[in-house]
Amino acid sequence: MISANALPRLLHHASGRPLSLDEHDHEFGPINPKADLLTELRDSGLTGRGGAGFPTSKKVELLGEQRGHGKFVVVNAMEGEPSSHKDLALLNANPHLVIDGAEMLAHMIGAKRIAICVSRDNPIVINHVKRALHERTRRSLRGPEIELHTPPWRYVAGEESALVHWLDDNESLPQYRPHRPTILRIGRSAVLVDNAETCANVGLIGRYGAQWYRQLGTASSPGSTLVSVTGAVDRPHVIEVALGTPVKAILEVAGADTDPLAILLGGYGGTWFSGENIRLPFATEFLAEVGASVGAGVIMVLPKQACGLMETYRITKWMANESARQCGPCAFGLPALADDLHQLVQGGKDRKQSLDRLVQRAAEIDGRGACKHPDGVVRMVRTALQVFSKDLQNHINGSPCVGSRGTKFYATVPKFEREEDLVWE
Amino acid sequence: MGVIRRGGSFVLKVNPILCDGFGHCHELAPDLVDIDEWGYPIIKKEPTPTGNVQALQSARYAVRGCPRQALRIERIADQP
Numbered sequence: 001m002i003s004a005n006a007l008p009r010l011l012h013h014a015s016g017r018p019l020s021l022d023e024h025d026h027e028f029g030p031i032n033p034k035a036d037l038l039t040e041l042r043d044s045g046l047t048g049r050g051g052a053g054f055p056t057s058k059k060v061e062l063l064g065e066q067r068g069h070g071k072f073v074v075v076n077a078m079e080g081e082p083s084s085h086k087d088l089a090l091l092n093a094n095p096h097l098v099i100d101g102a103e104m105l106a107h108m109i110g111a112k113r114i115a116i117c118v119s120r121d122n123p124i125v126i127n128h129v130k131r132a133l134h135e136r137t138r139r140s141l142r143g144p145e146i147e148l149h150t151p152p153w154r155y156v157a158g159e160e161s162a163l164v165h166w167l168d169d170n171e172s173l174p175q176y177r178p179h180r181p182t183i184l185r186i187g188r189s190a191v192l193v194d195n196a197e198t199c200a201n202v203g204l205i206g207r208y209g210a211q212w213y214r215q216l217g218t219a220s221s222p223g224s225t226l227v228s229v230t231g232a233v234d235r236p237h238v239i240e241v242a243l244g245t246p247v248k249a250i251l252e253v254a255g256a257d258t259d260p261l262a263i264l265l266g267g268y269g270g271t272w273f274s275g276e277n278i279r280l281p282f283a284t285e286f287l288a289e290v291g292a293s294v295g296a297g298v299i300m301v302l303p304k305q306a307c308g309l310m311e312t313y314r315i316t317k318w319m320a321n322e323s324a325r326q327c328g329p330c331a332f333g334l335p336a337l338a339d340d341l342h343q344l345v346q347g348g349k350d351r352k353q354s355l356d357r358l359v360q361r362a363a364e365i366d367g368r369g370a371c372k373h374p375d376g377v378v379r380m381v382r383t384a385l386q387v388f389s390k391d392l393q394n395h396i397n398g399s400p401c402v403g404s405r406g407t408k409f410y411a412t413v414p415k416f417e418r419e420e421d422l423v424w425e
Numbered sequence: 426m427g428v429i430r431r432g433g434s435f436v437l438k439v440n441p442i443l444c445d446g447f448g449h450c451h452e453l454a455p456d457l458v459d460i461d462e463w464g465y466p467i468i469k470k471e472p473t474p475t476g477n478v479q480a481l482q483s484a485r486y487a488v489r490g491c492p493r494q495a496l497r498i499e500r501i502a503d504q505p
Contacts, residue, residue, distance in 0.1 A: 175442075176440045176441065176442045176443075178438055178440075178499075326441070326442045327441035327442055327444070327465075328441065328444060328445075328446050328461075328463055328464070328465035329441065329461065329463075329465055330441075332463040332465075333461075333463070336462075361462075364461050364462075364467065368441060368465075368467070369441055370440075370441050370442050
């Protein structure tokens, strides 16, 4: 048994390689499924770690009510965010904990099959998972059937309906869901999609119970979380922190710039967060005061010498290209937002009008896609306009800041692919 | 064209994946559907009372006139 107050809880690993099944059993103790896993899960107050923060117990209850014997549990380790590395770090450290959690979830909802989804760009992680699955089949042939799936890597491919669509029909495109919450289905069987980190947390709760789990974190967001710190850092890496740790402390531990201009919280569809607020605790209830949220646990640090609008433009341009181009407002609106931002950053001729246009277009696009991809971009752009308002005025007045003319950028943006080169299946 | 029930209200809902921006819905129900600069519909979010027969009729025309069949009428019952 691992101790309740000490970190790491999730990121236990042997040096340089993931824990083998024997080491994992030795470290965490054998699986001892309690009679009432669901009550433990509800008491623990675990929320999804994929970004939306939906209570996991509610999701499990909803799926438990569904009929059918062919239910699925899908472990989402797609890692769509270019600046997030937490799911891969977790699977690199301890794939067995994730699989344990998935098995518990399958037990709770009565699922017979588990699908672990890792994008095919990560051959090393895929090998780790394959090896872990092999170790398990040698030990026991009972329990749900576990499969490994490797969808292509796209930003929206990690969105739950796109992932289920891929498993169902080999297309990583989001689906239209008019009513929420929706039960996603593969064929006719209901699917429970959970992030890999959520599954690992379930693995801990199922072993040690809710009391143990709540010893870290705050009252309304208990437990620990994985944070990927990128941007102005010596070395981008993933650290595990208790929820409620001040953002500044996280930056110190990660070796990042502790006096940043701003922080991008929650990923590329997240919120910009002024550097003045970094004393706030890293937990959703405190971050909500400034309109931010924990999201997928991404902290992108932007130093004082950088231009926030330039980074916003780069991210928006890439996000526009990553749109699935299914819905008009997203397919046409996001490139238009990127164009407006380009005008602003570069100080084009109609930069004053382009700000008005940007605000108006953002309002138009908001909430009109099948998935939340356009909404996320709009949120990021809006918060950028608030947080960098001083810089924005300078740009409009025709004196763009030094950072926007430099060549050093901080946001990790993958190579820009042409539309015809994007792989969706 | 169908029975018009008096109670409750309705909203139009569009499936943005199916929608290809033909713009027929805006022509047929200009009060309920606005159009953006790319020709895609912006649908009025507030529910319209079903008693407003003209609005309901135009919404039905919009649903029938959609070449992609992306629109539907969603009824909202009155709160008791």
